[in-house]
Amino acid sequence: MSENVITPPSAPVVVLDHPLVQHKLTRLRQASTSTAGFRRLTREISLLMAYEATRDLPLETVEIETPLEHMEGRLLSGKKLCLVSILRAGNGILDGMLDLLPAARVGHIGLFRDPESLEPVEYYMKLPEDIDVRVCIVVDPMLATGHSAAAAIDRLKTAGARQLVFVCLLAAPEGVAFLSAAHPDVKIITCSIDRELDEHGYIRPGLGDAGDRLFGTK
Ligand SMILES: O=P(O)(O)OC[C@H]1O[C@H](OP(=O)(O)OP(=O)(O)O)[C@H](O)[C@@H]1O
Ligand SMILES: O=c1cc[nH]c(=O)[nH]1
Numbered sequence: 001m002s003e004n005v006i007t008p009p010s011a012p013v014v015v016l017d018h019p020l021v022q023h024k025l026t027r028l029r030q031a032s033t034s035t036a037g038f039r040r041l042t043r044e045i046s047l048l049m050a051y052e053a054t055r056d057l058p059l060e061t062v063e064i065e066t067p068l069e070h071m072e073g074r075l076l077s078g079k080k081l082c083l084v085s086i087l088r089a090g091n092g093i094l095d096g097m098l099d100l101l102p103a104a105r106v107g108h109i110g111l112f113r114d115p116e117s118l119e120p121v122e123y124y125m126k127l128p129e130d131i132d133v134r135v136c137i138v139v140d141p142m143l144a145t146g147h148s149a150a151a152a153i154d155r156l157k158t159a160g161a162r163q164l165v166f167v168c169l170l171a172a173p174e175g176v177a178f179l180s181a182a183h184p185d186v187k188i189i190t191c192s193i194d195r196e197l198d199e200h201g202y203i204r205p206g207l208g209d210a211g212d213r214l215f216g217t218k
């Protein structure tokens, strides 16, 4: 009799191996990169991540006139978007994505990671009322244990969100496994899956503390 092996569902994971992304990520990782440089690179890389995060948006055919002739063009089909930033470091990615998606609505979820337990502590949440009809792109530079991302997505689903993508700069294997088991329906887009988490919950080799590097708080 053959053994029944049940594999738990897991989310699709996309690693952006584009040379521009990898170049900018390496510059971000360098300890010598200044606060201004870190902010600029995060903004630039966010445009490239937004390109991937919006890949599945539906298009509709429209009739247009070019200066030379009539043609059928394609436009986004009015699918509503919501960018959700996990404060505070998520705001670095949010700023870049808004350059490309200026009409998107924005939600904020304030979470910090307790340094001892590594569990997320919520301190703020504000979302658009019609979150249930929007495609939500949840942004946070770091997916370490995955607890912050999973908690934010729990809150979004409780608020009615149904279509979600999670976008980060760096992920640890542990974070990908945790988030993908907790929310197998949520695609994860990242620029790298690094080697491991250290004993303090930092991604190695990583880029350090994303919030502190973005805002110059250390
Ligand atoms: O996957 P996890 O183990 O939950 O860790 C990742 C979280 O840690 C960082 O935020 P932090 O708590 O440092 O807050 P900050 O954005 O205010 O700096 C990061 O931006 C994530 O939100
Ligand atoms: O490596 C890490 C892990 C969590 N949060 C960060 O900012 N960096």
Ligand SMILES: [Mg+2]
Residues within 6 Å of the ligand: 089, 209, 210, 211, 212
């Ligand atoms: Mg931080």
